[in-house]
Amino acid sequence: MTSAAKDGSSLYREYKFGPFRLLPEQRVLFEYNERVRVGSRALTILTLLVERAGELVSTSDIVRCAWPDTVVEENNLRVHIASLRKILHDDGDRARTILNEPGRGYRFVASVNQGLDGGSREPSPPPQKVPDPPAALVKLVGREYALAALVSFFSRTRLLTLVGPGGIGKTTLAKQGALELAAKYRDGVCFVDLSPLTDPGLVPGAVATALQYVLAPRAAVSALLEHLRERDILLVLDNCEHVIDAVADLVETLLPGCPHVAVLATSRESLRVHGEYVQQLRPLDTPEEKRDITAAEAMTYGSIQLFVERAAAACNGFELTDANAGAVSQVCRNLDGLPLALELGASCAVKLGLDVLLLGLEDRLALLTHGRRTNERHQTLRAMLDWSYAILTETERCLLARLSVFAGWFSLDAAIAIGTDHVVGRPTVIEALSGLAGKSLVTLDTSSQIAQYRLLESTRAYAAEKLSASENREQVQQKHAQYVYDGLGDAEAQWRLLPRAEWWTRFGPQLNDIRAALGWALSAPGQLQFGLRLLAASAPLWLGLSKLEEFHRLLDNVLSRFPVEGPPIFPEEYKLNLLQGVLFMNVDGPSTRRAKVLNRAVELAGFSGDRQSQLTALWAYCGFCFAISEHGTMYESAQRIGEIASAGAEQETRALADRMWALSHYARGELELAQLFGEKSVGIGAAASPSFSTVFRYDQTTTSRANLSLVLFLRGDSDRAGAMLAEAVADSMRARNPNTLVYILSHIACPLALWLDDRDVASQYTELLHDTSNENGWTYMLEVSNWWNFVLSQNGTAHHYPSPQRFDGLYPLQRDLLIASCPGLVDEEALSRANRKPHHWASAEIVRAHGERLLALGGRSAYGEADRAFRLAIEISLTQGAVAWHRRAKRSLASLQYQYGALESL
Template structure:
């Protein structure tokens, strides 16, 4: 937690309703620390030290950016942010005046406080924030973060939903960082993945908020948050989804200034929830002669190049390798976690070897960072986490759907994977659940919906299907009922059928087996 420490001797300057603790570089208003960046504090310190005097723009720039050449516009941005936080101009109160062609002047009265008044500094009742510090840049999500950052304060309750490895946690952390100035009482981040059961949620949250043990932890949390302006980030809710939904609803009712940002592989289905599905990064479409510049315009390729360079010194994308890297990113469905895991193998396998491994399965994605959360140490671990949360019927349906290499319709699925327990009504329910849990992609088609598994999910489910002993029988049923995806061209329409004809016999033996779950 980022708290404010105490000291017994410190220079404290007061102007208006604010106290500036110089050594700790903290500005407080009504016993509440303000959210100010380091650059804004540098500007404030120089202006306050020369209160009543004009400080030139050049002097400010040299003080704030002593080793960097910056434009004057950067100074104006930080001055504007400083004025906004201080409420400059509200109720006739002025702090920073712009002197044309000369610079800026701090015009409010500044007076030092007596030494005995400098201890203790007012402490916040909770953390400023406890967000994890990312060690890698987040590529391809800037516009999304800005959009979510503008929506959340108004909507109050937002859930980021998507498959494992799509980057929900990283996006949530970046959104929360961007919103720090909007929440005076800060941000509280809770990683729920290690919690073993629903009874652990409220006590864990109470501890994160700095509350002592209580008989009714949820009631204590609600009372603590009632008048506070705080953003609560609940990360990895899917295994405690009912409890998280109930907690979010109760806290949002009790605390009108509270915001809740959740991440989950399926919606919480709680009152007031706004769901945003996080999609994989964009990948290049197949092209006869892929272009380097066009490929680099896709976020998945950019992430691949960045991660590969971190593992292999001097790595760069050459024109002759564009097709290989584009194919790899498509095999990985643009999933950031899958791309990061795959690039760790480039040094040992090379691009062609990595692509060959991926086309034969996900073996190259079974080892990742030792320090990552267990579910993120490999793609298999991520899929194991999702698979374990499925009902037995959903597990069987997911396995059987792996028989489809491309998208399929409800009718095709019913014909090929249906059984005594998976009739049309049951299949609709299972498809809805798998889609909600981010394991099945839904694609609107002409007159009917189509469904498909991500390549990485299909590889995982296909392995489960082989283990179940149903693969051969399903291949035979699939061969008897072939339905092509909407073709892009007359030639493209022939390709799946040709592959299907070569791969499976057209005549199935009599007495084909009926499936039972």
Template sequence: MSGSNRTILFGPFVLIPERWSLMEGSKPVRIGSRALEILLALVERSGKLVGKDELRARVWPETFVEESNLKVNVAALRRTLGDGRGGVRYIETVSGRGYRFVSPVQILGDDAATHNDAPARLRAHNLPIPATRVLGRGQASDAILSMCEGARLVTVVGAAGIGKTTVALAVAARMAETIEHDVRLVDLAPVTDPALVPSAIAAAIGLTVHSADERSALRMFLRDRRLMLVLDNCEHIIDAAAICVRDILAAAAGVRILATSREALRAEGELVYRLPPLETPPDSHELMAAEALAFPAVELFVERATATLNAFSLDDANAPAVSEICRKLDGVALAIELAATRIDAFQVREILDLLDDRFRMLMGRRDAPGRHQSLSATLDWSHDLLSESERTILRRLAVFAGTFSLESACALAADGDLDRTDLVEGLASLVAKSLLSVDARGAASHYRFLDTTRGYALQKLAEAGERDRLRRRHAENMLDLAAQAEAEWHTRPAPEWIGDHRRQLDDIRLALNWAFTDQHDIPIGVALTAAAIPLWEHLSLVGECRACVERALAHSDDGSLREHDEMKLRMALGTALLHTRGPVPR
């Protein structure tokens, strides 16, 4: 990035190119490198049109990327700046041509005198960059932070979609700035096998395990360290998570743990914070806009609606309807966000009417928890408002357990009824509607579902009768990616190779489970196991590699195993046995 010794001022922000830094007042702003490069390109030519091709050439100088990548990064930049909030505008879209920075800009020649008091570099952590502000959770964050300072295990408990992860990450970010501990996030959502919980924790903290007993290795590694672990999404493997937590806390006095789950871990010394819904206004037709906006649920709706449609504003006429929407959605953050994204297609009163219809249709589901009924209603309703192609893309992509690239999305979802152009546009639309999240920090964007949305979409996949076909496609795609990774190992720098391919691990596990369960496709499972060996080995997942290789060999006694694959499997098994058990006779 060019611009040595410059400080660029606009609104409340300070951009210092030499330091690769964006600050809001004296507070650092987390922003991806691509979005920051786009911001600099726009502010350098404030008031002038910067074309899409020019931006792509600057931000991805040696890489061809789809236009959707640029759109996603500009959208993330707008969210970071709060573009449109309170009527303040920074970036204007010139349809079909590019973007223009419309806020007044001041460029100073030397930043040394004005920013000596900038906060110190944040401590080591792997927390994601927040895409939006955390609204209405100040009291909860303060309470959880206080609990974390007094206890070594705190669990944030609440209903699906209520905002547990958002609050936990906000607390973790504050702790990363103020305490001596490093902070490490462990996302357990993709982990479907309870036995792999120690592996997930080890990977997050940078532990290389050369032992069959990963739990013991974890205890030894953490024994003398000061660390905050954030264990996110524990509910589906809660027993295994609780055992790991118990082992770690017993062995490592300097480790603290903040967990999120739909239920408590029930571990010794655990403090539980039950996250309430966002506060909603009382039922009143006389509620004015200023009064409604004081409630966090309404504030969230307004911010997300404004991000979707810049012209939207809360006024005295629509405030009662917005308040009613928030009440009917029980203050559940995910449900409110999904409702707000439809403001570009419907008036507030129409959204409320559609929501009323959907709620009445679900009144008979008495066997489900109350708040889950509201979330299910919101997801049903949001799904019904999608185009047919968007629905198809949504359910087909739900087969991915973790993050996936545009190319993998095309390999799975593109079919006779959907071409690549349809899929690219549909993917961008699902991101815009908050049904997919995107990580645009690398050379190419990667996508993933919220856990609740993925579960809902998987149900739709089963109802459409496409599950088996898509599972097979998913396994074939993982085989292609694993083979590509195997071929690239000797031609790419190791850190770059690992960074690109380790994200495939959760989906490889899912594909292997499908292939071997009920013998869906043993040849694919065996071939994928052989192709994935370099990934397990270079991520030091020796125990997992041994177990998978033994399973593949056990299922291939019919003579169908290719000699080359058998040689790789037996070599990997011998290596794994040597590292985990020593030179045993086997």
């Protein structure tokens, strides 16, 4: 029945009950303004019951109305009544709409309001298709593999959760993935942003709103379930972490009842529901630390690509070049490859410059601001971290602050050591750490045998602020420093048990925490002695990991606080002076300061009365005397080493004594004795294992073998010398001891390869010397590598002589090695030393070089003096048994006599 409105349009009957609205003339049923699919007969039955709401309608009346021309069984009616109850959410308990009175009929019991509705006779249009998800506001960079993995997941699952810390790019990836997947679902994709919600109970309503479906704010999930039952759709539930339980409940309800619905969730922790696949989103890859990275190489890393893309978008003039690739790489490493931090950093770099950005990253939470205007949580790093911090329990917050003392990876035991106290026990710490890892505030790595954890640098900076504001900051830092120191004891115990590569892999990462612990101990009141102990105990790690320039600065800082004479204030002074003296060799070259430091080390070792300390100090001083060609003092020091070593039976000690005896005899040109002691040292050293505390001495076996190769060459065994040298270089590279490697390259490998006339190998050794010295910041050894390059360019003779001032900057030992490889470099100072008695290892060759230079510069008038020089070189080489020098001197004399005789016959 219809009636006319005043404006002439038709008015139709309208029945309202609960969330439903029935228009009989239009034969339409709406639920919250969305049309409900109802079969024709079911709609006829519903209309009859609603029109007679509250009345008992007999079974026969209903059948005649719905099937006017057909005879049907009562079972058919029951099927349609069941379908109606399902549509109306009649659960047979509290939400009753249709009651059955057996044998009599049915009664519609819901409250019904009747009215009139204006409109056309045409049925209402079907509901609009769910809109496509919003496109990502920023270009997806560096996530190609992650995107491909996300898309492929939905070929085998209907529930995937993207998990990762804040700012990692979960939303951007989810939006791009949704766009890729949209065509797979008939009803498209629905994007639901849950971040504005403050009440978990509002989750179903938020989903309904995104679906353009009107649902009461706290309506039952069953209504949403019914709405989605026939839908073929992908729901993207973004930012679930703060309402995680409500989302998990909703998903567990929807997926079993909606066979064509799929869910892509983003969260800082997984939903932990049945059937969930988890895709962990990691930071973008960053390049390892490297001094000379090129722009092309840098652009192969996702973090660099994102930084450059965002910087170029902010400033059209920004371009990655070979000149700035190193700085950009360092920025991306410092920002852990975290996309939000990279975007903020790119903006700062454009405004402030890369140099200022690098300096400012120490206070990154204040510097990295003004991010995306569309998302408050992503406008600053601090806002993003505040959001993460707010969802933590109080125990998790406390542990997060304490974990900020770790500068790198740490183990479960480390977290327990720092996190426990008289109130908090081990189980509580384990549970809190698990919660932090689950919420993506702690990164977990299970690739190795022992699980490792770490905080991203931005998270660590935020947590450190929380620790600084706490009352127990000093206590936590002290516990951390003690834990680090105790760990060095474990490193020492494992030194003799583990293969070197495995040892470095396990204990090398401790260096970051050593830095942090030293920073605290050397500045905290009353902790200086502990800091000295830690600095001395950590020496092998600094040396083995090629961090000598940094270690050099630390030693300088510490030793400047102590007197230069008298008994030690702390026992560790001896070792620190000794270490400084060793480092001077590669960093500073010849200096009176190095002599003072080593003399002080010998003096302090004497005060200690410790045999190992005295041996090590004398070893370093003996090596210094060798470098400055003080062979007499070197011999005396070697004697003292032998006397002290004879009191003990350790293989390592005997190998050290024999090596220094061999080197001392070699320096004095006593080659037979040098070979005897050298063979003994190599033999003992092969069976000995150097102790952890003496790693900085250099690797005894490797160095002994390299030194012996020089002796073998001089005595005429060139084949064995070349093979032994190659073995020593390979061993020193495997041992990851840069001190040993650089010593062998600069003092043995480069000259010996030239003496063996293998210029290609000499060039390779020189390049390796340059690269190793450059990596460690060793200015002196860089200069040495430049000299070997100069020698290689001269092809055995110098036509362009360098200035004497530059040559004087080298140790006498290094100058003799260069002259023995390039005779044109001989000068009066070197000749004077060669003529001193007893003659040293290179005297014969330097005297011969002098004769060759006389001939090159003086012509026929210099023949007499050159003749005398060659004959003296022959005499010295015969006395020493230096077969190699003897052959050279004889060839020079024969050449001179041939030329002189040819001239005399003219």
